[in-house]
Amino acid sequence: MRRPAAVLFDMDGTLIDSEKVWDVSLADLAAGLGGVLSPETRAVMIGSNMDRTMVLMFDDLGLPHDRLAMEEGGRFLTKRTEELFREGLPWRPGAADLLAAVKEAGVPTALVTSTERALTEVALDTIGRDFFDVTICGDEVDGRNKPLPEPYLKAARLLGVDPADCVAIEDSPTGSASAAAAGCTVLVVPCDVEVPIGPGMVHRESLVGVDVPALGALLDR
Known part of the structure; x- marks a missing residue:
């Protein structure tokens, strides 16, 4: 069985259940602008950059x-x-265990998020910086954000691996499309919105029980 050359993790909605936090701050911004954000537009925002x-x-x-x-x-x-x-971020089920397993196995990792660097650094206080060899943020890809492939291509370049040998883990249509376009095998674990499953994508309800051999098996599909 193959091992992934690297595992590339999305952050919001994949590792941490932070979309509920974004719900609050987005609603506060909309109120400050004199309106109410529609549920339909909020759903489209999941996985998008600033x-x-x-x-x-x-x-x-x-x-x-x-x-x-x-x-x-x-x-x-x-x-x-x-x-x-800063008030605290809850883990998504199975995410912390998978990060630890990938780290213990010595598989290279990247955090690939649409969130800007300043906020990502705050989130890493909860997640742990040591889990990642590189981190790519939404303000570090020259405007070529998800759903374009550049965030995942950049992560693979920095790690010195072929995207085709990587497993990306995502929760949103935007992020899944980005990883698939980069050529990664994508493990899709939806959080708040349904994700249409396309070529190169595998759907799972949670990360509970997922380990490095399971990720390698995805590459052999």
């Missing part, structure tokens, strides 16, 4: 794309989410 989130927010509230207002909205969202992150 720039796209602001566009979706302003479109949903019927607001013009005023650059300064959108930048201010992004700063508010980052600050509010950071406050909530």
Whole structure:
């Protein structure tokens, strides 16, 4: 059985159940802008980066794309989410055990998230930096964010591995599309939204019981 050349982990909704935190900060931003974020737009935001989130927010509230207002909205969202992150982040089922198993097996790892670096650093206080050989954040891919393949391609480049030999673990349609486009085998564990299963994707209800041999078996499918 093959071992993955690397395991590439998404963060929000995959390792930690942080989408519930984003629900609060996004609702607070929408209220500050004089509106209420629709459930449909909130669902589309899952897995997106800050720039796209602001566009979706302003479109949903019927607001013009005023650059300064959108930048201010992004700063508010980052600050509010950071406050909530510091209050504690719950693990997704099985995620902590899988991280430990991959680390113990000596398989290279990357954290590949659409969240910006500043917030990711706060989240890593909970997750643990030592689990990852590299971390790629949403503001570090020159605007080529998920669902484009660049975040996962960059992670593979930094690790010196072929994406085709990697397993990516994702929870959202946006992230799963990014990893699949990069050529990874994608283990999809949905959190808050359904994920259509496409080529190169395998669906699982949770990470409970997943270990390195199980990830290797995905490559042999």
